Amino acid sequence: MRTPPPDAAGSPAAVICGIGAWLPPRIVTNDELATRLDTSDEWIRSRTGIRARRFASSREPTSYLAAEAGRRAMTSAGVSDVDMVVLATTTPDRPCPATAPRVADRLGLAGCPAFDISAVCTGFLYALAAASGLIAAGTSEHILVVGAETFSAILNPQDRSTGVVFGDGAAAVVLRPGDRQEPGAVGRIELGSDGSLADLITIRAGGSEERLSGSAAAPSDSYFSMRGQEVFPHAVRRMTEAARKALAQVGWQADEVDRLVGHQANLRILQAIGERMHIPAERLVVHLDQVGNTAAASIPLALAHAQATGELFPGARVVLAAFGGGATWGAAAMTWPALKMP
Amino acid sequence: MSTVSEPTFEQLALIIEEKIGVPRDRVRPGTRLKDIEIDSLALIEVALVAEEEFGAEIPTDLINLDGTVQGLYELVLTVVNSSHA
Numbered sequence: 082m083r084t085p086p087p088d089a090a091g092s093p094a095a096v097i098c099g100i101g102a103w104l105p106p107r108i109v110t111n112d113e114l115a116t117r118l119d120t121s122d123e124w125i126r127s128r129t130g131i132r133a134r135r136f137a138s139s140r141e142p143t144s145y146l147a148a149e150a151g152r153r154a155m156t157s158a159g160v161s162d163v164d165m166v167v168l169a170t171t172t173p174d175r176p177c178p179a180t181a182p183r184v185a186d187r188l189g190l191a192g193c194p195a196f197d198i199s200a201v202c203t204g205f206l207y208a209l210a211a212a213s214g215l216i217a218a219g220t221s222e223h224i225l226v227v228g229a230e231t232f233s234a235i236l237n238p239q240d241r242s243t244g245v246v247f248g249d250g251a252a253a254v255v256l257r258p259g260d261r262q263e264p265g266a267v268g269r270i271e272l273g274s275d276g277s278l279a280d281l282i283t284i285r286a287g288g289s290e291e292r293l294s295g296s297a298a299a300p301s302d303s304y305f306s307m308r309g310q311e312v313f314p315h316a317v318r319r320m321t322e323a324a325r326k327a328l329a330q331v332g333w334q335a336d337e338v339d340r341l342v343g344h345q346a347n348l349r350i351l352q353a354i355g356e357r358m359h360i361p362a363e364r365l366v367v368h369l370d371q372v373g374n375t376a377a378a379s380i381p382l383a384l385a386h387a388q389a390t391g392e393l394f395p396g397a398r399v400v401l402a403a404f405g406g407g408a409t410w411g412a413a414a415m416t417w418p419a420l421k422m423p
Numbered sequence: 424m425s426t427v428s429e430p431t432f433e434q435l436a437l438i439i440e441e442k443i444g445v446p447r448d449r450v451r452p453g454t455r456l457k458d459i460e461i462d463s464l465a466l467i468e469v470a471l472v473a474e475e476e477f478g479a480e481i482p483t484d485l486i487n488l489d490g491t492v493q494g495l496y497e498l499v500l501t502v503v504n505s506s507h508a
Binding site for chain 2: 318
């Protein structure tokens with residue numbers, strides 16, 4: 082176990098003090114997808130646990146969703162201003178520039194520093210880690226950390242395997258400086274990556290590897306693709322391994338965990354992790370049935386959902402875990418704070 | 424020298440019964456995986472339980488959905504024996 086740096090005791094911890102979420106209003110059911118993809122509601126539900134998802138319109142790019150969620154998170158935190166915006170997303174408004182400055186602009190945060198984090202489904206945990214460091218260093222005080230996606234914009238219309246899984250949405254938290262013993266303190270986040278798995282979750286074309294000009298890429302290369310069956314075992318192993326490390330870091334046993342908030346990729350992945358960790362099924366937060374896999378927005382949306390339903394309560398011992406494109410993975414353990422939701 | 428005993432066919436059959444809900448008496452070496460209605464994700468789920476129980480990572484990409492339970496057992500055996508060698 083790594084020891085904390087010598088001055089860590091004097092550094093402020095990042096504490097969650099607000100949460101908000103926003104879903105595009107358009108609901109897309111499994112039955113609707115079955116009219117244009119060779120699938121059925123029963124197949125989708127049995128294989129993934131998903132019943133419906135949200136699709137943003139062309140007037141709702143990622144920055145729009147992120148700003149809506151961010152506004153609600155700031156209201157929840159009781160702040161009208163933040164001094165940093167960190168956006169985790171796989172679906173920026175444009176490949177260049179980053180989307181976070183646009184989010185800050187939409188929120189009326191003139192001059193506010195802002196940057197994107199790109200770690201697909203692990204993005205929110207990477208963003209929390211980065212934001213925590215900024216607060217500990219004294220670079221920022223109030224940070225808006227957002228996970229936002231418009232996956233509907235990058236899905237291959239002929240690919241059933243991704244077409245039934247992914248959805249759109251955004252959620253955010255506000256972090257403030259505080260004490261590392263406080264409920265809501267983020268603490269150390271376990272993170273990892275394996276670049277040899279880049280092909281498992283990818284959009285191949287449009288970057289420096291497979292350029293838009295020159296030799297023609299296959300049309301499907303411009304769309305998102307995922308090799309789900311190969312991802313499944315990696316996700317279970319890495320999320321379990323990272324969650325176990327996070328628990329060891331805070332000294333909790335599995336039966337002391339009140340809620341496991343896993344990246345909402347597939348219900349069967351969440352169940353396999355719960356079984357490996359001996360965390361009872363009723364302690365798994367499940368949100369994917371309503372929103373599908375929302376990649377970087379998945380964990381903050383699940384947190385906001387559980388906050389609203391009361392599954393998350395002040396003092397709850399929570400473990401977050403994710404696995405995503407990169408491949409990347411991460412986990413964190415924290416005690417949930419008392420929050421107000423608008 | 425390994426102190427972990429070799430996995431038995433019975434242990435694998437029990438995992439299949441618990442994970443998939445297929446009765447033990449329907450799982451024989453020659454039983455085709457497709458005949459006990461295991462979908463590809465369920466096979467991976469069985470392999471993940473087996474690797475926790477037997478302590479060796481099972482390469483799920485080597486699982487043959489068109490094969491038999493015996494084939495799955497032999498894969499588990501090979502992996503476990505080579506990891507404990």
